[in-house]
Structures are given as C-alpha cells and as structure tokens.
Amino acid sequence: ATNHRLWPEIERMVEAQVMMAKMGIGECGSGWQLFAEDGEMKMYRREEEVDGMVVDPLKAVHVVKGITGHEVCHHFFSPQYRYDWETTLEHMTVLETISDDTLVFLQTHKRIWPASQRDGLFWSHIRKLPNEKDRDGPDIWTVVNNSTDHPDYPPNNGKCVRVFLTVCLLCQTTVDPPKEGMPLTRDNLSCKITYCSVVNPGGWAPASVLRAVYKREYPKFLKRFTAYVKNQTQSKPIMF
Numbered sequence: 001a002t003n004h005r006l007w008p009e010i011e012r013m014v015e016a017q018v019m020m021a022k023m024g025i026g027e028c029g030s031g032w033q034l035f036a037e038d039g040e041m042k043m044y045r046r047e048e049e050v051d052g053m054v055v056d057p058l059k060a061v062h063v064v065k066g067i068t069g070h071e072v073c074h075h076f077f078s079p080q081y082r083y084d085w086e087t088t089l090e091h092m093t094v095l096e097t098i099s100d101d102t103l104v105f106l107q108t109h110k111r112i113w114p115a116s117q118r119d120g121l122f123w124s125h126i127r128k129l130p131n132e133k134d135r136d137g138p139d140i141w142t143v144v145n146n147s148t149d150h151p152d153y154p155p156n157n158g159k160c161v162r163v164f165l166t167v168c169l170l171c172q173t174t175v176d177p178p179k180e181g182m183p184l185t186r187d188n189l190s191c192k193i194t195y196c197s198v199v200n201p202g203g204w205a206p207a208s209v210l211r212a213v214y215k216r217e218y219p220k221f222l223k224r225f226t227a228y229v230k231n232q233t234q235s236k237p238i239m240f
Ligand SMILES: O=S(=O)(CCO)c1ccc(-c2ccc(C3CCCC3)c([C@H]3C[C@H]3c3ccccn3)c2)cc1
Pocket: 086, 088, 107, 109, 112, 115, 118, 120, 145, 163, 165, 167, 197, 199, 200, 201, 205, 213, 214, 217, 218, 221
C-alpha cells in the first residue's frame, strides 16, 4: 500500500539498507571485526557507543543449502513462526497490518540481568527485488525492520525500556542446474543470507553485559533461524 503514512520512510530505508547489505565487509567502511565463525556463517561487528551505550552494528553473512531467499524472508517476516525461532522473545503482537507486505510489531524481550527488560516497536516490510546481476536468475528477497512510534504505546511508559533497532535481512538464491532432463530439487539450491542489525538498547546497560549477550545470542539466532527454515521447508515444494 503506497498511500500509507510510513510509505516514504519505508522506501527510503529499504533502499539504504539493501545497498549497505550488498556491500562487502571491506567496502562497508573500516573497523569491522570478525567475532564469530561457524562453517559458512561469519559474523562481524563494529564497536560503537552512543551516549555511553553500546550500539555495535552487526553484519552476518551465511550460505545455506536447500532453501530459497523467498522461504527465508517469508519465515522471518511472518508472525506465525516467530515464537518457534526467536528465543529471546517474551511476547509479540502485531499492532497494525498496513498491507500484506508491511506489519507493525510490538515485542518484549526476555530480561537480561542486570539490565531492565526491553521492548521494541517496529515496522517490518518484505519485498522482492530484481536480480540485477542475472536478469533471468531468481529474485533477491529482503525484510527490513525499523523502529517506529505508535500513539497507544509510547516508549518507556511501563516496565520496559524501548530499544531502537534497524534490521535488514537480504537473501540471494543460487540455482545450480541439475543434469539435462533431471528435475530441479532442493539439492540444486543455495541461499546467500546477509543479516545487518543496529540495536540501540534505549537506556543504560553495562557494555560488558551487552557485548557478552550479543556475542552469545546473534550466532545462536542465525544458526537456529536458518536450521528452522530448512526444517520447515525440506518436504515442501520450493517457494521461489
Ligand atoms: O532481527 S529482529 O528484528 C527479529 C525479530 O525479533 C530482532 C533481533 C534482535 C532484537 C533484540 C532486541 C533487544 C535486545 C537486547 C538489547 C538490550 C537487552 C535486550 C536484543 C539482544 C538480546 C539479544 C539478541 C540478539 C540476537 C537475537 C535476539 N536477541 C535483541 C530485536 C529484533
């Protein structure tokens, strides 16, 4: 729905986030440090603080066989799966359904001692993008999440401190064609996933605690989420 109040912001954020996600770590500016590696998954972060708060940008790249970018983005965007893979979630509500590709979420995350509990209010938009490198190749799929306001849920008016986040999940599918006359199966699929996130904790939390949490939670999240998508799709028809 292009006539919604958020549309101009969504357009701007999607364009900016997709451009950043497409850039290699080297081009993304200096200061990225590899902080986790597991097989094909590589996680980088930059140590940044705003008003003494840790807001370390994170960029993860992963290659997963047997699934498509559409399947990855569909399971990331759709609310009905979220409790299955998002382990730090305590509660999630869809406050607004702007259109079938744009939702507004309110989420509370499990408290991380000694910091106070956090919640996040953000719009989430899923979009298919043309594959510029290979015109007749599979499309690129992306989901962008960005903090927003909602008149009924002002920040920090209850028990939770409001986090401010921008997240981009960008997925590029590769099809390795089967032998002549053989059917296409999931063995011919591979998906390159780029996950970028900046989470401002919204209020003071010990830097050492936050960095330890991110170091533990982000690798766990991406491994768990991608394993979940493989499991959910393995016996289903391929969704391009
Ligand atoms: O990609 S999403 O849009 C998926 C929808 O859920 C996303 C991801 C992460 C967060 C989030 C928000 C707050 C925190 C912290 C900040 C201070 C105390 C809580 C954390 C820390 C808990 C860590 C973490 C890292 C990775 C994944 C989940 N949890 C993460 C929110 C949304």
